[in-house]
Amino acid sequence: MNSTEKLPQGQDVPAIEVNGLTVRFPVRGGVLGKVRDYFTAVDNVSFVLPQGKILSIVGESGCGKSTLVKSLVGLVTAVFVDYKLFGAPVVDGKFSGGKRICDLVQMVFQDPFSSLNPRQTVVEILTAPLVARGVSFDEAQGRARRLLDRVSIPNGALDKFPHEFSGGQRQRLCIARSLMVEPKVLLCDEVTSALDVSVQAQILHLLDDLRNDLGLSILFISHDMQVVRALSDEVLVMYFGKVVERGDADIVLTNPQHEYTKKLLASVPTIRRG
Incomplete structure (x- = not known):
């Protein structure tokens, strides 16, 4: 298996590059269940996942982060202005001479x-x-x-x-x-949220080791800011389907600019002496 055959190999080529990703779900009503409207779960999201890096997408439940990552492997239907894997355009779930997305990208689910x-x-x-x-x-x-x-x-x-x-x-x-x-890319959707804290740390160490040993690029979905802080190179913050802040993990998590990011960080439990 040579999933990267005919794909650009330079480290300056992003593992994933997405521009204008939008996901809408029909809202049905009436006796016949006709479509009355559309709910936009992901609204015009753009991002880049560099090779060998871990990009975390954070936000509270319902912000659209899981829908976003599922759309990248075709589990939900999305509208893409531009979607590339290692520089190769993705069209109808295939890229670079008819190769399937699953030859290069694999997903690990929450449960x-x-x-x-x-x-x-x-x-x-x-x-x-x-x-x-x-x-x-x-x-x-x-x-x-x-x-x-x-x-x-x-x-x-x-x-x-x-x-x-x-x-x-x-x-x-x-x-x-x-x-x-x-694969060359792992999409991890809340992979530690169903686990005990001590086990979470083990899984995070495993993912980081795999990234380093195998050269994997990882898109990590989480609502746990402490987990994100421990693992990420870059962070993208979502709120109601939109990206409100992005950047280097250390900068975003220590000096957030958007009010929503500040509230997410303020909600992280801490131990205070009375």
Whole structure:
């Protein structure tokens, strides 16, 4: 698998570049359920994800950040003025000679249990993406073993089912599955919000290690400002579907300019001595 074949390799070419992303959902009413109006969930959003960097998109629930990231892989329909992967235009879910987005971009979801098939063993879950691409089962199984070791899942996990693992281990399995096709970009949608604090830290360290070791570019969605502060290179702040602030993580999180960003940071719990 050479998902980056014919794609620009220079580090100055962004992993993802989006201009004018808009997502609208129909509002239906009446007996026949006719479309009465449209609700704009993401409104004319533009951003750049540099290669090898972690860009966090933050905002409270309902601001459109999850809808945005799902639109990048076609899970929701969006209107794009311009969408490029490593400089190659994306048209109808494909780019650079008919390659699919999923050959280069993979997504890790918030709930690791619901995103894993409870009736499949780990080996079935992990090998399926490669077998579907014509890779032999033995080769796919070998890669699965290596990735399980990479994400610190114990030996003997291949024949187990998802319910036999803890929440943190299931999220590691989801990360391993996303890496099976050797993507260059990971879209992480609230991947730590369903986990205990101690497990959150482990997953964050894993993502940062993978970014450094594999050269991944990561789009990280979160409403947890402390998590964002620990992980991000750059931050984009969303409010009611619009981008209200963006920039270097240290600058935005220490010296926010927009009132909404200031309120988000003020809402972070702190321990104060009485």
